[in-house]
Amino acid sequence: MWFFNSVIGKIFDILFLPFRGLSPWVAMIVISFLTGLLMLFIFRHTSNQEGIRRIKNKIKAHLLELRLYKDSLAQQLTSQGKILSANFKYFSYALKPMLVMIIPVMLILIQLNLWFGSHSLDIGDEALVKVKLMEGTNPLQTDIRLEVPPGIAVETPPLRIEDEGEIDWRLRATEKGIHNILFRYHDETFTKSVAVGQNRLSKIAVLKPGKGLLEQAFNPGEKPLPKNAPIESVEITYPGRRMNLFGWRIHWLIAYFGLSIVFGFAFRGVIKVEI
């Protein structure tokens, strides 16, 4: 999984390379445009274009019936029934492309979350590092030590939550950089990156996953923990990011889907896709 994640990750790294110093909106517009086109392309080649065209014409015809036969209740009800039925048919035509698209869309969203989901810490910011232990491991009997490089300060002793199988510390960012904090467990060591003072567009790995495949798939930003580690995951509580739209702070997903839809509709004629 890590090999796959790192390949996808590299593609996005290269894709976003020119935009790192710019407003996140630039990268968001570009990626929305590209993925909008990609989705149109997939839709065109996986959907029944002729069927969609036909069913849309049918819906239009039934809508016309509704306007023409306003005085006939029976006709109105029949037309509405047929519109409903046509809609179901339309959705069934869209189902196949949606199933085909769901995997690439998920992969894209997971990658975008790394870039747009969180802020790096600013100098002076505090954050928690949360170590989730493997099920059945008692944090009170697990001697995990945290060591930090210059640039990061540990401000509290470990806080161990037995019920949750969790050990937390409070960190403070003191210097700009990508810092690797180190966990020492007996003779083994594990690291987790902590991003401080990075560009407005930068890749932030919130969670370092354990051996679970699903967890690795959803957290591709950092190499997973070794299989023999007593740790399920390590998380840094970065501040969440919002996109600034004329003073409105919106979630990146809203921006992404909004723009993708706009681009999709704008370019469907160019690609000759019936949606």
Add this chain to the structure above:
Amino acid sequence: MNHPIRRRDFIKSSLRAASLLALGTWCGLVTKAQGKKATSRKVIILGFDGMDPRLTDMWMKEGKLPAFQRLTVQGGFHSLGTSIPPQSPVAWSNFITGMNPGGHGIFDFIHRDPKTYIPTFSASATEDASKTIRVGNFVLPIKGGTVKNLRQGKAFWQILEEHDIPATIFKIPANYPPVSSKERTLSGMGTPDLLGSYGRFRYYTTEPKEIQEDIGGGEVHLVYVIGNRVEAKLPGPINTFKKDRPEAEIDFKVFIDPQNPVAKVVIQDQEFILGEKEWSGWKRVRFPLIPSQSVTGICMFYLKEVRPNFKLYVSPINVDPGNPALPISTPESYAKELEKKFGPFFTKGLPADTSALENEILDEEEFLEQDDFVLEESRAMLDYELGRFDSGLFFYYISSTDQRQHMFWRMLDEKHPAYDPALAKKFGGVIENTYREADRILDHVLGKIDKDTVVLVMSDHGFNPFNRGFNLNTWLRQNGYLRLRNEFKQEDLEIGFPSTDWSKTKAFGLGLNGLYINQKGREAEGIVQPGPDKENLVREIARKLEEFTDPKTGEKVVLKAYVARDVYSGAHVDEAPDIVLGFNRGYRISFKSPLGRVPKDVLEDNRAKWSGDHMGAAEIMPGILLANQPFKAESPALCDLTATIMDVFGIEKPEGMIGKTIFE
């Protein structure tokens, strides 16, 4: 008819304002600042609340206040005549309007409703939504409620604005909600917390504790540590969207390490670790009201102790300046602008939690830590505003001088009933250090100004010890002016006069300095005829009050009993208390008396930490005035400063403004 009211009811009813914020009904004031003409002269006014001329003079002479000393040489230093009474809302209103209380209508922190004898807040009033519809358990507002500033008369920056002169007014007291203006103004003292109160802390502990609510608000929540976990609720404003008006509340959890003195607080989408004796910094909390409506506030957490007893303090929930639910600035965007620049900041009128110190929830050191946040924040914002001040007037207010003198005066005076030598050794220098801090602030400002800038340094009143508390209503009872229905009842400790026999009561005390005649036709159950009967009674009571001496000390308790008609002028004189008590040095109204209680003894030692005060006669409680250019006024007063502002900008003094410029 009597209206018995418990303190909690009083707080709840008078603070229904809080619910307004839930409705989000206050219409934004002004959202854009106007274009302004550049002025050749500029004015900076630094308002240090409660800075006392005697202490200032003493420490100046000792060389501890070099910037003040420099200003004294440059322009002059004089005591500044304060208001009658010298209470902050009254005094600052004098300054804001250039009138005395008869003109601006603010006579005390507390006024009374003559129809019910119930105490009300003097400075602002709130009304719920006037039209609502009910849908099941929900109450939906159709027409919004209002929150209204009760001060009458124009504020000086409104007059400046009419002449196109820009002004920035930072946290001036007695300006909540801020009066309509296109200038940048941020409300100060009088601004409530998110609950609509003057500030209610929350204290979560495994150790039962009583709270003395007379001195301020707070609530102790008894919690249990089960499996190193505490589960509790943070109460918020009243939810007026619901039929039964419950308090909105947020669940939160605290996880405690079994050995280390640390705990993690998890509240909504935030989690943070605190070590023992650590502050969290501001945390934003959102109180859901109905699915489409919520209100946000900001608060600080302080982990006082992890074990053996768990003790977690949560500050009063301040209005979130980034998303203000109540009107705290003009234009509305000003508070947001500051929040964007500095992050969340104190918006509650008096930010330091004196109530938590009084109730020993916070100790002296913890209180000072909290107040240091206030000072630090103030300094940063002052610097920011100074950096862009290039025209017109800039007023800046510092509250710490007042708050620290209230709470630490007992450290200065060995005769104070609450004097503690050990504490005095440790904290005896707090007031002096605060004055030194004021000096550093002044020095910073003086370093930033040019030759065209007039600098005025002022305080609204001075300070003096509060050693003995006077129960006015008990004195009135003992002198036959106030009667309880049960003559054999020794005392009545319920607020709002529930046991008073109004048919035989001629006068009652309400507020911090006010005495009202139970006048027929004005008070609901008045018995004293207006005219000569009342006039004679007023003079008689005033004379007796001035003659009254403390049997313990032999000193007069009331130095001046001002008859309102003699000392006030303007359109609102009739709303004033009939007599305003000006206490002698060392005396003040007791904590029990202002809301209408009738305790057993007329005088009592003040053993509270709230040990310094300023309810004295105006003659002995002046503030300070310094300027960077010579001034000639022989006995300048607050109203004169307003006239001075008009004079500096060449504006003719408006009708009703009673002061004279100090530069003539």
